[in-house]
Amino acid sequence: MVEIYNFVVGPLAWVGWGIFVVGIIYKLIYMYSLARAKDYSSLDYMSLPFSLRSIFVWSIPFYATNWKRNPAMTVATFLFHICLIAVPVFLLAHVVLWQKFFGITWATLPDQAADYMTLAVIAACVFFGVRRATDLRARYVTSYKDWLILILVASPFVTGFLAYHQIFNYKFMIILHIVSGLAWLALIPFTRLSHMFLGLFTRAYAGSEFGKVRHVKDW
Amino acid sequence: MGAVEYGIQNRKVDDIGLIQGAARLTPERIQKTIQKVLAGETGAKLKAYSEICVRCGLCAEACHFYMSHDGDPSYSPVGKVKQTMWVMLDKKGKVSPEFIYQAAQVAYTECNLCKRCVQYCPFGIDTAYIMLVVRRICHLLGVIPQYIQDTAHSHASTMNQMWVKDDEWIDALQWQEDEARDEIPNLRIPLEKEGAEIMYSVIGPEPKFRTQLIMQAAVLMNEAGMDWTMPATTGWDNSDMAMYTGDNEIMARLKRDHFECAQRLKVKRIVMGECGHAFRSIYDMGNRALAWRMHPVPVVHALEFYWELLRDGKLKVAKPFEKTVTLHDPCNVIRGRGLHEKAREVVRAFCPNFIEMIPNREHNYCCSAGGGVINCGPPFKNVRVQGNRVKAEQLKATGAEVCISPCHNCHGGLEDIIHGYKLGMELKFLIDIIYECMEKPNAAE
Numbered sequence: 237m238v239e240i241y242n243f244v245v246g247p248l249a250w251v252g253w254g255i256f257v258v259g260i261i262y263k264l265i266y267m268y269s270l271a272r273a274k275d276y277s278s279l280d281y282m283s284l285p286f287s288l289r290s291i292f293v294w295s296i297p298f299y300a301t302n303w304k305r306n307p308a309m310t311v312a313t314f315l316f317h318i319c320l321i322a323v324p325v326f327l328l329a330h331v332v333l334w335q336k337f338f339g340i341t342w343a344t345l346p347d348q349a350a351d352y353m354t355l356a357v358i359a360a361c362v363f364f365g366v367r368r369a370t371d372l373r374a375r376y377v378t379s380y381k382d383w384l385i386l387i388l389v390a391s392p393f394v395t396g397f398l399a400y401h402q403i404f405n406y407k408f409m410i411i412l413h414i415v416s417g418l419a420w421l422a423l424i425p426f427t428r429l430s431h432m433f434l435g436l437f438t439r440a441y442a443g444s445e446f447g448k449v450r451h452v453k454d455w
Numbered sequence: 456m457g458a459v460e461y462g463i464q465n466r467k468v469d470d471i472g473l474i475q476g477a478a479r480l481t482p483e484r485i486q487k488t489i490q491k492v493l494a495g496e497t498g499a500k501l502k503a504y505s506e507i508c509v510r511c512g513l514c515a516e517a518c519h520f521y522m523s524h525d526g527d528p529s530y531s532p533v534g535k536v537k538q539t540m541w542v543m544l545d546k547k548g549k550v551s552p553e554f555i556y557q558a559a560q561v562a563y564t565e566c567n568l569c570k571r572c573v574q575y576c577p578f579g580i581d582t583a584y585i586m587l588v589v590r591r592i593c594h595l596l597g598v599i600p601q602y603i604q605d606t607a608h609s610h611a612s613t614m615n616q617m618w619v620k621d622d623e624w625i626d627a628l629q630w631q632e633d634e635a636r637d638e639i640p641n642l643r644i645p646l647e648k649e650g651a652e653i654m655y656s657v658i659g660p661e662p663k664f665r666t667q668l669i670m671q672a673a674v675l676m677n678e679a680g681m682d683w684t685m686p687a688t689t690g691w692d693n694s695d696m697a698m699y700t701g702d703n704e705i706m707a708r709l710k711r712d713h714f715e716c717a718q719r720l721k722v723k724r725i726v727m728g729e730c731g732h733a734f735r736s737i738y739d740m741g742n743r744a745l746a747w748r749m750h751p752v753p754v755v756h757a758l759e760f761y762w763e764l765l766r767d768g769k770l771k772v773a774k775p776f777e778k779t780v781t782l783h784d785p786c787n788v789i790r791g792r793g794l795h796e797k798a799r800e801v802v803r804a805f806c807p808n809f810i811e812m813i814p815n816r817e818h819n820y821c822c823s824a825g826g827g828v829i830n831c832g833p834p835f836k837n838v839r840v841q842g843n844r845v846k847a848e849q850l851k852a853t854g855a856e857v858c859i860s861p862c863h864n865c866h867g868g869l870e871d872i873i874h875g876y877k878l879g880m881e882l883k884f885l886i887d888i889i890y891e892c893m894e895k896p897n898a899a900e
């Protein structure tokens with residue numbers, strides 16, 4: 237167990253993080269050169285202020301028309317994404333690792349808060365799952381990939397929660413937690429999860445077209 | 456998927472263009488064409504849209520087709536992409552002629568390219584763009600509803616949409632000049648006046664069956680004291696159905712001809728009539744096809760032109776239009792250009808009893824005629840009328856006697872909706888009201 241643990245927090249972590257970082261850089265360069273080659277008539281209208289305006293506006297819960305129309309989805313979406321990022325970044329147990337390996341450190345969340353936030357992520361995943369299965373708008377366009385992604389995203393949180401509360405075998409859970417977390421990172425650049433960074437650009441483009449050319453709001 | 460399999464397969468419409476086009480296809484040709492378009496004409500935009508769409512279905516309620524079909528998800532924007540582009544991408548173009556038939560029906564007749572869904576998707580995914588790529592593929596495969604293909608043929612051979620011959624065009628203008636002179640004896644429709652300030656351009660259907668609009672515009676120009684002209688050559692037609700069939704080459708030729716016509720006449724700007732899609736062609740798609748960031752000659756849409764004339768005191772209200780009116784915001788000039796407040800200022804100046812429909816401005820629902828759907832002709836009339844029940848409800852809720860629709864396509868679409876749902880509303884262009892209620896200093900007593 238100890239060797240496996242050392243392996244996953246050592247070499248495997250490097251691989252997971254490596255694919256995540258290099259993958260995103262590669263993807264951004266690839267998409268940008270493709271856009272320059274093939275989508276110049278769109279790229280040419282990009283505008284920084286309108287891009288930022290659009291990203292900003294859509295980041296406010298219940299501001300855009302469609303956020304208002306779908307309150308449950310809005311709450312779930314915002315809660316999910318905020319906790320999804322905040323928990324792994326500010327969890328004491330994670331920051332300790334950064335300190336141990338790289339000697340850097342930053343603010344942390346109280347464990348109790350992180351625990352609730354983890355539950356919030358899991359609850360949101362359940363909500364998304366139920367919605368996917370029952371809301372025709374989503375169900376009609378759902379494929380097995382969407383289920384896999386949902387499971388992939390939920391698993392580090394479920395395993396982390398179980399490990400923290402020492403439910404089942406702690407050592408086994410923690411390894412599962414790290415492996416699923418790394419798999420999640422590594423897959424971000426190559427799956428629908430790439431909306432994490434590509435979504436900013438499609439939003440920016442919509443904002444630019446609507447703001448600069450069409451002179452209307454895109455929300 | 457439960458008991459009901461939603462989708463286009465349940466609602467296929469017989470159309471000779473689609474039937475014969477699909478009959479000519481082979482799987483090899485389909486695959487080659489799809490791959491050619493995907494590799495040659497699309498890039499990061501389509502890739503990003505397809506990859507990051509999280510299949511949440513939040514765009515559904517943006518679309519009047521979805522809103523009018525009791526929650527049938529195959530009418531939602533993402534539902535349409537699922538039935539067309541995703542399959543083409545997944546199968547790398549290995550799809551059947553039957554699939555192309557259905558994809559063509561979705562892309563040409565169940566999406567108005569109104570871009571309302573862009574405003575509803577958290578990532579701003581542009582389903583209209585994706586539908587245009589599908590149309591482009593169908594165009595190259597020759598699977599296009601017959602009526603709209605006929606207009607594209609007309610564009611290609613006559614440079615106008617309605618097979619109007621050169622002399623018929625000039626005849627129509629002289630006829631309308633004559634009509635106008637009953638009321639305004641000094642009125643001329645100046646043809647080919649080099650160096651005029653304004654070239655007035657219209658769409659092909661105006662000389663064909665909405666000729667009174669030319670007369671009314673001439674009266675407005677005359678009474679406002681404009682230095683204007685109309686061309687006697689091709690280039691007079693600003694419309695563009697090729698843009699909607701996916702014939703990008705003809706689209707570019709048409710726009711070049713239009714702008715070169717204005718440049719030949721050395722006018723300072725083009726003023727165009729109350730048309731939405733022609734504006735899109737000039738401002739959004741045709742110019743880009745020609746690699747122009749913006750139109751090379753300034754272009755002013757009628758709505759903005761009326762507003763300018765009012766502001767400058769050249770257009771004055773003689774009497775108010777008393778009936779209760781509502782205003783339909785045409786997608787291509789409102790969501791496409793933000794002319795909603797100017798349109799309202801003009802409407803309010805003439806119509807004291809103005810009622811907003813809800814939603815309005817850039818959130819207005821499309822008329823369901825746009826994007827070339829009405830041009831797909833009678834076989835698809837029910838598709839767009841039934842596909843826009845929500846518009847009928849929206850109109851009805853205003854309780855207005857008159858609906859102003861400052862766009863040709865919208866006009867056609869709303870007419871069918873008003874009749875189809877027995878709303879008993881009058882439908883008008885804005886120029887109809889302006890013409891009726893403006894001061895006409897040169898009018899004969």
Ligand code: SF4
Nearest residue numbers: 518566567569570572
């Ligand atoms: S009709 Fe309009 S809202 Fe519906 S899919 Fe097409 S562009 Fe989107």
Ligand code: SF4
Nearest residue numbers: 508509511512514576
């Ligand atoms: S709202 Fe956007 S992300 Fe969601 S299904 Fe529609 S297109 Fe995809």
